[in-house]
Amino acid sequence: MRTFQGVVVSNAMNKTIIVRVDRVKMNPKYRKQYTVSRRYHVHDENNKYRSGDKVTFVECRPLSKTKRWRVVEAISHKP
Numbered sequence: 001m002r003t004f005q006g007v008v009v010s011n012a013m014n015k016t017i018i019v020r021v022d023r024v025k026m027n028p029k030y031r032k033q034y035t036v037s038r039r040y041h042v043h044d045e046n047n048k049y050r051s052g053d054k055v056t057f058v059e060c061r062p063l064s065k066t067k068r069w070r071v072v073e074a075i076s077h078k079p
Helices: none
Strands: 003-010 016-026 033-043 054-059 069-076
Touching (some): 003 033, 003 069, 016 054, 033 054
Parallel strands (some): 033 069
Antiparallel strands (some): 003 054, 016 033, 054 069
């Protein structure tokens, strides 16, 4: 089961949050590091996560056309 950590960027939908996962890649020729980000639709059953929260999420069965992930826990939670 794949596990990712990322930052919540949107919680406008009901029971769904959008989480941005950043990773650092390196150019093979020039050895320059750059950031690549990807956004995932993640299932949030209780609508408790807000923008700016850092969360851990895992793979699960397809819940909708775009949702294949569910939240496990919050790493840091804004009050």
